[in-house]
Amino acid sequence: MVKTGTQHIAMLRDGREVYLDGKRVTDVTTHPAFRNSIGSYASLYDFQARPENLEKMTFQPDGTANRVSRIWQLPASYDELVQRRDALEAWTELHYGFMGRSPDHVASCISGMFMGIDVFEQADPKRAGALRDYYRYARDNDLFLTYVIVNPQANQSRSAHEQEDKYLAVGIVDQDAEGITVRGAKMLATSGIMANEVFCSCIQPLREGDEMYALSFAIPMNTKGLKVMSRKSYEASATSVFDNPLASRYDENDAVLYFDDVKVPWDRVFVAGDVAMCARQFHATPAHSYQNYQCQVRLMVKLRFLVGIAHKITEVNGTSNFPQVKEMLGQLAAEAGMVEAWVYGMEAKGQMVNGYYVPDRSMLYGSQVLTQQLYAKVLNTLRELAGGGMIMLPSSIRDFANPVLAEIIAKTQKSPACSPEERVKFFKLAWDAVGSEFASRHNQYEMFYAGASFVTKGHAYRTYDWKRAAHLVDNMLGSYSLEAELGASARAA
Helix, strand or coil, X not given: CCCCHHHHHHHCCCCCEEEECCEEECCCCCCCCCHHHHHHHHHHHHHHXXXXXXXXXXXXXXCCCCXXXXXXXXXXXXXXXXXXXXXXXXXXXXXXXXXXXXXXXXXXXXXXXXXXXXXXXXXXXXXXXXXXXXXXXXXXXXXXXXXXXXXXXXXXXXXXXXXXXXXXXXXXXEECCCEEEEEEEEECCCCHHHCCEEEEECCCCCCCCCHHHCEEEEEECCCCCEEEEECCCHHXXXXXXXXXXXXXXCCCCXXXXXXEEEEEEHHHEEEECCHHHHHHHHHCCCHHHHHHHHHHHHHHHHHHXXXXXXXXXXXXXXXXXXXXXXXHHHHHHHHHHHHHHHHHHHHHCCEEECCEEECCHHHHHHHHHHHHHHHHHHHHHHHHHHHHHHCCCCCCHHHHHCHHHHHHHHHHCCCCCCCHHHHHHHHHHHHHHHCCHHHHHHHHHHHHCCCCHHHHHHHHHHHCCHHHHHHHHHHHHHCCCHHHHHHHHHHHC
16 A cells, blocks of 8 residues: 555654754644644655556556555666656645655665665675665655765864764764664754654765764664754744745754664664775765756756746736846746756666666766756845845734734735735745745755765766767867978968
8 A cells, every 4th residue: 555644644653852942842743843844745645645646656666566656766767767757746846846855865865775786785795685675675665764964064174083072973882793883963854853764874075084984874763862953943933824835834844863872773784884885875876866866856846936936926016028027037947947958868868777777977967066056046036026025025914814904905015916915925925935044944955955066066077978078179189280281381382
């Protein structure tokens, strides 16, 4: 049976140790800081479980009797990759791209690692067996995974083992026949409060001496000793859906995870103490490209939504026919279209790896470099189109309940395209997408979720076909010579 939203919500009532505002949250599914966002995630599972959506959103793995979400699909062809993208796109449209760590993200990471299982086999057959079994377990139970793969910033000029606190970042405390014991912190557990399990590793470069931090494992979010420290909840700060339509329902949250001597059994450990393999699990397998391909699909939908807001701003303000406004909208259309072209391009230019069809890395990383620069630019364009319209709004929905204020709102919030109430409703949405604290977090997220810009540019440099480019230059240089040109000049004289 395909997982439903009701089942997912029930799975979150597992006694996980979540803290907010200095207090432990006893039930995240009913707490006003998390319940609406958990409901939004539940709606994804309900959507895929509808009979009319089963073919689009789920598949039946070979050798199994049940259908599972396509987020776990391992495409064997271009057509299957596109089929999976159609499912990811449909899911993303339900949250408009604002839930960046939705279940399809880390599922893509684990699936990519599974596609490169030979890399794990070469390093340690036992750890490869653990990963193989875990992929199938997570797939068959349609688990929602988050991950923590970044160390606390602290002193970034020092490696992990050089920090003042040896266990600032998650490291191995002990290991025995049953598994490993780990201690320390990791960030940023985006959607961790809403997830079933967490994949813990380190994507940052590790140095000699950092072996104790070279880890890769997965555990349930309610594992004994795992503490979840939530950031401020934008959902809790949202006064109503009308005033904050995005923050009130799609605040995926971020959290610091602290592992307080957590025991991880060997069947959940994929890397332990191998610095080289810690990096290879991402970059020598399809994992890094597969998970970031999902991000670009999500961003494609999100930009489509933001461009829709931009166009509606001009309609509500009565500026849509101004030549300069059409020019700005045309620029936005081109930018959103470019991201969509990147997605289609990395699919069309994909390659077979171990019998699986994976997106092209070079096109993916090129897209990441440009989209890191693009998101803030798009938001600024929306600000320019809106002017003061997103700021001069009623303080909250309660202003409409005051007859005197409601009359003033009716006079001051006029539009040639809609009623005053509709105008306020729309600009509340626009502000939540562009200028609210929730929106500011998303601006920061889109800049750094793939890593710092020098990291993504490094990936783009590393994967570009420089030989092909150089071949063109060499062909051009080989088509003429100084000697031939001098000879031709002499003969002409």
